Amino acid sequence: MATSDERTDLLKGTLDMLILKVAALEPIHGYAIAQRMQQISKDFFQVQQGSLYPALHRLEERGWLAARWNETDTGREAKFYTLTRKGRKQLDTEMLHWERLSVAIALILRTAE
Amino acid sequence: MRWLRRLFQKEKSERHLDAELRFHLEQRTRDLIAAGTTADDARRRANLEFGGLEPTKEDCREASRARFFEALFQDVRYGMRMLTKNPGFTLAAAITLALGIGANTAIFSIVNAAILRPLPYKDSSRIVSISVHTAMFPTFSLGASWPDFQQIRSQAASVEQTAAYSNTEKTLTGNESPAILSIAAVSDGFFEELGVTAERGRLFTEQDQKPGQTHVAVISDAVWRTRFGANPSAVGKTLLLDKEPYTVVGVAARGFTYPQETEAWLPVSLTPADQQSHTNFMFEVLAKLRPGQKPEKLQAELDTIAQRTARDFPDLGADYHFSFQYLLERHVQGTRKAYFMLLGAAALVLLISCANLASLLLARGSARQREMAVRAALGASAGRLLRQGLVESCLLALIGGVLGINESRVSQIHKSALEKMATALASNGITSSQAF
Numbered sequence: 001m002a003t004s005d006e007r008t009d010l011l012k013g014t015l016d017m018l019i020l021k022v023a024a025l026e027p028i029h030g031y032a033i034a035q036r037m038q039q040i041s042k043d044f045f046q047v048q049q050g051s052l053y054p055a056l057h058r059l060e061e062r063g064w065l066a067a068r069w070n071e072t073d074t075g076r077e078a079k080f081y082t083l084t085r086k087g088r089k090q091l092d093t094e095m096l097h098w099e100r101l102s103v104a105i106a107l108i109l110r111t112a113e
Numbered sequence: 114m115r116w117l118r119r120l121f122q123k124e125k126s127e128r129h130l131d132a133e134l135r136f137h138l139e140q141r142t143r144d145l146i147a148a149g150t151t152a153d154d155a156r157r158r159a160n161l162e163f164g165g166l167e168p169t170k171e172d173c174r175e176a177s178r179a180r181f182f183e184a185l186f187q188d189v190r191y192g193m194r195m196l197t198k199n200p201g202f203t204l205a206a207a208i209t210l211a212l213g214i215g216a217n218t219a220i221f222s223i224v225n226a227a228i229l230r231p232l233p234y235k236d237s238s239r240i241v242s243i244s245v246h247t248a249m250f251p252t253f254s255l256g257a258s259w260p261d262f263q264q265i266r267s268q269a270a271s272v273e274q275t276a277a278y279s280n281t282e283k284t285l286t287g288n289e290s291p292a293i294l295s296i297a298a299v300s301d302g303f304f305e306e307l308g309v310t311a312e313r314g315r316l317f318t319e320q321d322q323k324p325g326q327t328h329v330a331v332i333s334d335a336v337w338r339t340r341f342g343a344n345p346s347a348v349g350k351t352l353l354l355d356k357e358p359y360t361v362v363g364v365a366a367r368g369f370t371y372p373q374e375t376e377a378w379l380p381v382s383l384t385p386a387d388q389q390s391h392t393n394f395m396f397e398v399l400a401k402l403r404p405g406q407k408p409e410k411l412q413a414e415l416d417t418i419a420q421r422t423a424r425d426f427p428d429l430g431a432d433y434h435f436s437f438q439y440l441l442e443r444h445v446q447g448t449r450k451a452y453f454m455l456l457g458a459a460a461l462v463l464l465i466s467c468a469n470l471a472s473l474l475l476a477r478g479s480a481r482q483r484e485m486a487v488r489a490a491l492g493a494s495a496g497r498l499l500r501q502g503l504v505e506s507c508l509l510a511l512i513g514g515v516l517g518i519n520e521s522r523v524s525q526i527h528k529s530a531l532e533k534m535a536t537a538l539a540s541n542g543i544t545s546s547q548a549f
Contacts, residue, residue: 030133031140049137049163054172061177069129076140079133 015055017098020083020091023065027080029072030056056081064090130173134166188504196508202477206470210513213466215520220459224452232441234371235308236401241437243398243415249430255394259383262300262396264418271410273403276303277381277396280372283354289340294354294376306401307371314348314363317380327382330359334367336376372397391426411437474506
């Protein structure tokens with residue numbers, strides 16, 4: 001597990017992209033989104049609930065996520081989010097931006113030495 | 114319109130929000146227990162990690178609410194900037210609107226006072242005025258004869274109060290310069306039916322209606338003020354009307370001038386011959402329907418009375434019958450059209466100003482095509498651009514509306530002129546509707 005020093009606050013705007021990405025696989029509820037992000041990033045990202053849920057609501061409001069109440073495997077009612085078509089487009093754009101950005105940053109870091 | 118729906122579904126969305134966050138907490142607790150934490154510890158840790166349910170909830174509410182208002186404020190700010198950037202355009206547009214709105218407001222306030230508001234008499238919405246028709250005078254509606262009035266009073270069960278009056282003029286002579294007074298000769302129950310009280314002295318009693326005791330008068334407040342200098346001792350003085358003495362017994366309540374700018378009321382005084390005459394069509398009959406009574410019932414009763422009278426007095430001519438009209442309708446008869454024409458003209462003025470404004474906006478719109486193109490290129494959706502336009506127009510309308518209402522206030526300074534016009538319209542209406 002990464003120590004707290006190593007853990008990074010997400011860059012502003014990247015949380016939205018990550019949520020969209022995670023929700024792109026299957027309908028998923030908020031708790032599972034947080035778990036999934038933490039697992040995939042090998043505990044590097046600690047998603048704060050205080051920013052996760054507002055982000056989910058914001059994305060739903062923008063029409064990028066659609067929400068529906070469903071039963072979980074354990075038989076509890078939970079709010080599941082799915083990516084909409086509009087959300088898919090948004091995710092594609094953001095990923096493209098991100099790639100360009102990271103390529104550019106990497107370039108600078110490498111050549112400025 | 115999602116935000117609108119949400120306003121009405123606030124409670125439901127609150128419940129959902131709470132359930133969603135609680136689900137998270139429970140799930141976390143369960144996972145921690147599964148990982149070997151004790152139940153109490155797990156709950157505490159889950160809560161700690163979550164960091165406050167209420168602040169998070171507030172942030173969620175904010176997140177789903179913010180966008181609409183955020184964008185709206187942005188539009189409003191931007192719109193204001195655009196309007197101040199083109200003060201000439203803004204001024205022209207606002208004044209165009211203000212003139213249209215101001216004219217409409219002013220005219221509407223007159224129409225409202227004259228037509229739409231009920232008459233200031235007691236239960237005036239139930240009072241009808243009855244007229245007589247006969248084939249002898251096919252195009253006229255006549256007043257009722259005294260026997261007709263008595264029949265209606267005694268036999269129409271659907272009305273609770275009746276009164277009759279006729280208008281005349283008499284010359285006032287005596288202490289001051291002579292003047293012609295507008296007079297109404299009224300039956301008993303006249304003031305009671307209209308719910309009028311005496312400002313000073315008294316109104317008529319049954320005693321005053323008896324033959325030989327009818328030389329009494331009630332004067333209007335206006336006459337009391339102009340002719341008697343508002344002197345309380347006016348009650349008891351004698352008026353010489355057409356050289357006959359009448360004792361002033363009272364002053365009617367301020368503002369009461371029914372039937373029409375009437376200055377004095379006298380009791381009906383009829384010769385015995387007039388009292389019997391079926392062809393002396395001189396009385397306007399006012400009847401007050403009982404509460405909730407259907408007007409059809411009254412018409413049926415009037416038909417019965419008219420048929421009987423026509424049978425007893427064949428000289429009344431064929432097709433002798435009564436009709437009635439609600440007082441308000443009668444009051445605005447003739448003038449109604451003029452008022453609505455005025456209102457229509459004002460509406461047209463507004464329409465023209467709107468058309469002017471539309472072409473102004475259109476002209477500006479084509480000048481702003483570049484700006485729109487840039488915004489669209491930067492990613493503004495068509496809806497967003499449209500909303501921007503709407504917000505700007507609303508701002509203009511708001512400015513125009515405020516100016517317009519102020520303008521109509523200013524035009525209240527010319528209220529006396531407007532009132533003069535209103536009375537001119539009214540007197541025209543009345544002379545044309547009572548031309549017989």
